[in-house]
Amino acid sequence: MRDGSVPLVRELVLVGGGHAHALVLKRWGMRPVPGVRVTLVNPGPSAPYTGMLPGHVAGHYPREALEIDLVRLARFAGARLVLGAVDLIDPVARRVSVPGRAPLAYDLLSIDIGITSEMGDLPGFAEHGVAAKPLGAFADRWAAFCEGEGPARIAVIGGGIAGVELSMAMAERMRGLGRAAEVCVIDRGAVLGGHPARGRLIAAMEGYGITRIEGAAPLRVGASAVHLEGGRVVEADLVVGAAGAVPHGWLADCGMEMRDGYMVVDDQLRSVSHPEIYGAGDCVYLSHAPRPKAGVFAVRAAPVLAWNLRADLVGAQRRRFAPQRDFLKLVSLGGKSALAEKAGFVVAGPAMWRWKDRIDARFMEGLRDLPAMTGPRAPDGAAKGVASEMAGPAPCGGCGAKLGAGALTGVLGGRPGDDAAVLEVGGARQVISTDHLRGFAEDPALVARVAAIHALGDIWAMGARPQAALASVILPRMAARMQGAWLDEVMAAAGAVFAAEGVAVVGGHSSMGSEVTIGFTVTGLLERDPVTLAGARPGDALILTKGIGTGVVLAGEMRMLATGAEVAAAWTRMGQAQGGAAAVLAPVAHAMTDVTGFGLAGHLGNICAASGVGAEVDLAEVPVLAGALRLSGLGVRSTLWAQNRAALGERVAVPEGALGDLVFDPQTAGGLLAAVPEERAEAAVAALIGAGFDAAQIGVVTEGQRIVFS
Known part of the structure; x- marks a missing residue:
C-alpha cells in the first residue's frame, strides 16, 4: 500500500494494460515517486501476452500462462486498478471517462491499449x-x-x-x-x-x-x-x-492529433498535440520513425516511457525512443515448430519453437518474478512489543480490520445484539445502523460502493426498506485541488448504490487522515415486524445468499498470492447489492443477519445464541468464492481470523482443513444468512438464484446450543 505519510500531489493515469504499461508498473514498484497516485484502467484483471496466443490455441500452454496479472502488478506498484473500458479522454479538462463511474482526473496520462480485430462493419x-x-x-x-x-x-x-x-x-x-x-x-x-x-x-x-x-x-x-x-x-x-487489426474507434474522438486512427507521438513518446499525454504500443504512430505494428516495439519502448513519465513528475530530462529498424519475427507453425525470419533470411523447425518458447517464458517470468515487498520497520527506540506487532503481513482492510468479538464482549454485555436499532418515531418504526470500512483497495470508488452495500446490510437483514444515508469519508492527505475529484468519485459510486435502493443521501462529514476509510449511517422504514437474530426455530432451513471467502481473498491479494481473476470475482460479489435477496427472504424468515466481520460461524452463532437453538451445517453446500479454498489451503488468513476462531471456543465443531477454516473468515459486504421454514426454503433458494445470487440451503436449525459444521 502507498505510504500514507507523504501527501499526494499528482495523478498519473495509465489507460490499458498492454506490454509497455505492464513493464512500467514493475519499474514503478521498484522505484516509486512519492506523492504520485498511479491509476491503471483496463477492462479486465489481466492482459494477454499475444506472442503465446497461438501456442495456447494449439494446446501447448494453459490460458493462465499467457495472462499478465494486472491486479498483482498494481499491488506491487502501489497503484489502483480500475476495471472498466475507457470510452473517451478529454485532454482539455484532463479527464478520463469510464462508463459507470465518475471521470478520472489526471495530471499525466499514458495510453497503451493495443489494437482490435473486432469486425463491426461485417454484418452478422x-x-x-x-x-x-x-x-x-x-x-x-x-x-x-x-x-x-x-x-x-x-x-x-x-x-x-x-x-x-x-x-x-x-x-x-x-x-x-x-x-x-x-x-x-x-x-x-x-x-x-x-x-x-x-x-x-x-x-x-x-x-x-x-x-x-x-x-x-x-x-x-x-x-x-x-x-x-x-x-x-x-x-x-x-x-x-483476424483481418488486419484496427485501432480502437473511441481514440479518434478524443481531440488529439491522429493518423489513420492512431495517436501521433514524438520521439519522446508524447502526443504531438498534447504533451501531457504519452502513448506506446500498437495504438500509436511514431512520427519520427514509422514502424509496422508489433509487440516488440512496445516492449522496447517501456524503459523510455517509464523514464519519461518519471522525468515529467520530478522535473528531470526526458529521453528519446529510437526503435530498431528490423526485428526477429517468430511464427508458430501449429505444432511445436516455428519459423524465424529477419531481413529476408528464413529458418524453420523445432529448434525455432524452442527459441521462441524461451523468449516468451523469459518475458512472462519477468512480470511474475517480482521482488519481495517488505513491510515497515519499527522505529529506533520503540517500546517492547512494537516490532513483533509490526512483523508479519500488513493488517487487512475491509471487515478484516474490525475489532474481534472478544474486544466487544464488554460493550455488548456478553450477549449478541442486532447491529441495527429500532426507533419509534411518530408512530412509525425506523431502523438505524452505522458501519464503515478501512480501505481494502487503492480505488476509493470501489471501497465506497462496497461500503454502501455493507452498511445497508443491517437494514436489509431486519427486513426494513432503506430510506436515508449520511456519509463519513476520510481521504488521505493530498493537495487541495485533488480533494474534490476524489470526493466526487466516492460519492458517485456510493450514490449509485443508494439511488438504486431508493435511498436519499442527506449529508455527511469528511476529513483527511492516513488512509481511505469510508462509512455510512443508514436508516430504513419497517413496514412489518423486524426480522431479528432471535426467532430461529428447530427445523428451520439455513439459507446463505453469497459465497464466503472475501477475507482470505483480500488477504491473498495483499500478499500477491491471489490471482487477478480471483480478486476481481471477489470485488464483484462484494459489490452486489442485497435488496433483492432481502425482498425474497424477509417475508418468510424467522431470523436473519448479514454475514460480515465475525464470519459465517460467528454470525450463525449469534442467531443461535439469541434464539436459544443450535445448528448443523453441511460444508459441502456452503458457496465459496473462487480462489478462497486454494488460498486457505496455503495458510492465508485475514487479520481477524484468529480472533473469530477463538471467540467461539467449544460452542462450534468444525473439521480441520481449508474449507473448515473458511467459516471463521471475516466477510466484507457478505451475504444474508436466514432461518426459513423448511417448507419455504426450496422456493426461496430458487428465487434467489434466479435473481443472480449464489444462494444455497446450507443446513438446518436444531435443538440445543451446539453448532456443528460437517
Missing part, C-alpha cells in the same frame, strides 16, 4: 463470429468449441500472419483432440501476400489441409456459414476474425 459477425483480439471472449469461445465432439468446421477471416498462425494452431488442437477438421482462411487479397516466407508458410498450412480462399471479400456471417462475394458460401461452426 458480432452475433455469430468472434475476434481474435481481445483475448478474453476469444479464449472462452475457443475453450467451449474444444469441448465439442465430431467434425469441426472453422473459418478464419484474414490471411495475414495472425490469421495463418491461428489457423494452424486450431488445426493442431483439433488433431490432438482426435477431431476431423475443415479449416479455411479467407482473404480479400492473397493470403500472406508479399511476406518473405510465404512459400514456407503456405507449405505448412497445406500440411494441415487448410484451405485458402483468396480474392473473395466476406459479405456477412450467418449462424453456420460465411457468405462471400460472388455467392460462395463457406460452412463454418466457428468464425474467427
